[in-house]
Amino acid sequence: MKIRRRILAQRRKDAKRCRVSKSFPLRLCAFAREVFLLVFCVALLCAACSRFHNAPATSEGERYVVISPIYNEIIWALGAEDKVAGIDLSTTYPPEVKNVQTVGYHRALSAESILSLHPTAIIHDNNIGPPQVVQQLQQLNMPMKTFTAKNDSFDGTKALIREMGAFFHKEARAEDLCNTLDTQRAASLENVKHYTDHPRVAVIHFGRASNVYLVVGKGGGGDGGGVSQMIELAGGQMAVENERMQRMESPEIIAKANPDVILITDYGYDRLGGATDQIKALPGVATSNAARDNHIYRIEENVLNYFGPRSGENISKVAAIIHQK
Amino acid sequence: MLLANNISFRVGNKSLLSEISVTFAPGKLHLIVGPNGAGKSTLIKVLARLLRPETGSVEYEGVDVAQVSEAELAKRRAVLSQAVDVAFPLSVRELVMMGRYPHFGGRPGPADEQIVDEVMAHFDVTEFSSRDYQTLSGGERQRVNFARVLTQLWRDGSSAACRYLFLDEPLTFLDIRHQIDFLKKIGTFAAASDVVTVGVVHDLNLAARFADHIVLLHEARVVAHGTPTEVLTSERIQDVFGVTPTFVESDSGMHLVFGVG
């Protein structure tokens, strides 16, 4: 009887232990996921913290909430920034934008946040969400404006600058910007001719929303189109052939491409603290020529990732980086 | 009257019960004994209708128990298991009140509260009334569960139907004093003329002392049944359990002593 009792007690203990180990992995996974997301958002929050408590711009007449980094860059370049009451979190250039109120991440907006700034219209580049919020804004008869020209090339950029110049009544300034863009571009291309090498470049970008490192593609899909053109204008060649942005999960992407130079955009670079061993720990990087020769560089996203008013001189900047020895 | 008619029960290829037919009369304490794996627990569960037999039937007062609804059955049939595990803080009184669940719809009535009070007093657990069940010792817990089971079977005066109490190895976690105590209380309850009490125990001595009727199971069959003296003979015990008993007479009755050698 004693033995039986001991056996039963042991069985009970085993069952208890079993139940712990069965439910623990799930709880730990869910727990880890939550902690990771939490840390990511806190980091995001801290990075943008200073930008949330600014006093709204005081000007009568037109007040716009502008949700697009390129639109905002152009508006500041045109000198029309007094009309901007609010911007989105991804707008980072020029540095003065930090003085303007932010309404949040462009894909996770809230109607109230935007409307609390009492704008006369919302200007966006068709990249806003969630869809329910867009519908709410439409329901409340808030005017929404998108410009038809797109900054997918130099010509597109100039068209956009002119269109925005007309909208903000800064036509003269717009023309100046276009001319500057042309001259700087010509100068840069001249400059680039002096470099003799054509390094194979891979560009790594940290996708904040999807929370992963991405390798930027050659083709025009997604946000990658501007990058490949800039690299080629700067005298390099895209090492990775994929059409659009790819997640860096497989080391093969970089390993197969074996780039001579790796560029990492600012947020992703800073996230690793610029530590070389951490960077080399990204899939496929460690075995590449770039890692061997230490040709891994940081680059500002807004210099490389889209075409804009500064792209003319940016070609030189990019060239200077990738042709470094 | 509880009737088991040619019950068979298998799990996969293994036969746990094989052509078992026994009658359990009211007013007596029936105890089922047998070695491990004989099918005792399975038999209790089939009698209590937790499990359905493959062949044969169980009859409560002549009615096939498979025809009776779960809710109806719960008013007259209760089972005391060897241990009850509670995952949340539950007060003793709440636990005992669960015995009345088959008897009221939404909320317990004053009659239910009174019954619970009485039964708890009878089992000396009133002092634990608002204590967390998880903090009780094994013996205390069994008293509480016994109280719960009895409140479930409490005669509420309406029907004259027979009541059925099943005990599935209830002595397992009790010390010797509590085991004896328990069996005495069960004996008192079982003596009522409208109660059929069937239990499973391991200790042959206790079975011999307290049972009115013993059913000896071995390898899924009934080897013998009858009074303790009739069933627990030396040859049978040797056959079934593989140990040799010595019978010792004393003032308190017949005892079995088992040599180790």
Added chain:
Amino acid sequence: MTKPHRSRHVLLSALTVVTLLVLAASIRFGAIDFSISEIGRALASLLPGRPEPNLDQRILLELRFPRAVLCLLVGASLGVGGTLMQALFRNPIVEPGLVGTSSGAAFGSAMFFVLGGVLHIGTSLWSLPIAACIGGVISSYLVFLLARSRKDGRASIVMLLLTGLAVNALFMSAIGFLSYIARDPQARSITFWSLGTLSGASWKAVEIVTISTVVGTAIALRYAKQLNALMIGEEEATYLGVNVNRLKWIILSVNVVIVAVATAFTGVISFVGLVVPHILRMLGGADNRYLIAGSALTGAILLTLADLIARLSVRPAELPIGIVTSAVGVPVFIFLLRRRQYIF
């Protein structure tokens, strides 16, 4: 020794009062603060013959009010879902999302984002909640079906836990795959939606969630006594006259529906279902009648407070509400683990 239970009626009344207070705060404060008189005027503008409401008043009536109410309802749904799950699984560390409901709903919405454009599935804004609901229902029933024993159709709770684990993993990797093939803008929608937000609230959403929450809670209350019986074990509950298999299916169905419908409109919000029942048990014991009613109220309160924090801490921008609930829920979860008061 359990603390003597405070009178449950007093507690529930207190919770009701707090719910109303929190609702009022939720309506008053936000990216724009509304004074009592402004609220009065906005409501008055609804009367016939009055001038049309201006933009601020429309914000109050069409955005703020439905959001505040939806917050209560979703909080209640998640709270009740948590209680039902813990009662059913007899395990206090269980969440509605455990049976795959949340990951299924998230998968449904991911499918909507990625494939909806391609297949031109209705551009009506109901497509998203319906897709999420279908996802939640599919994943949950997949768990039930896989967890049933072939012999007699019973689904033991251990099997449900294990299968829930597997199905969760399956759907999360399916979401990962969808994010992979999605163009980046779509992938962004998936991730941020999966952190939870109340910003999409509308009166239509309130209608639907009201029905699911009220009906679900009413059904749950009706089975409260049987859930109590389940606390002492499946066998014991059967002996007390409970049809355990039927109870499991009904309660799981109620849970799936109320949580999936809520998740469809707000995204995945975690920890509310875990934390709320614990708080109530500590205050007033484990009787399910009290717990279910109390969880509805407490869930409503907690989620509304979380939404207030989400809206006020970085105004005029908003935090995703899942961040706030996790920030509170994770320490509580750790605390509960360490306390080990319960049998696992």
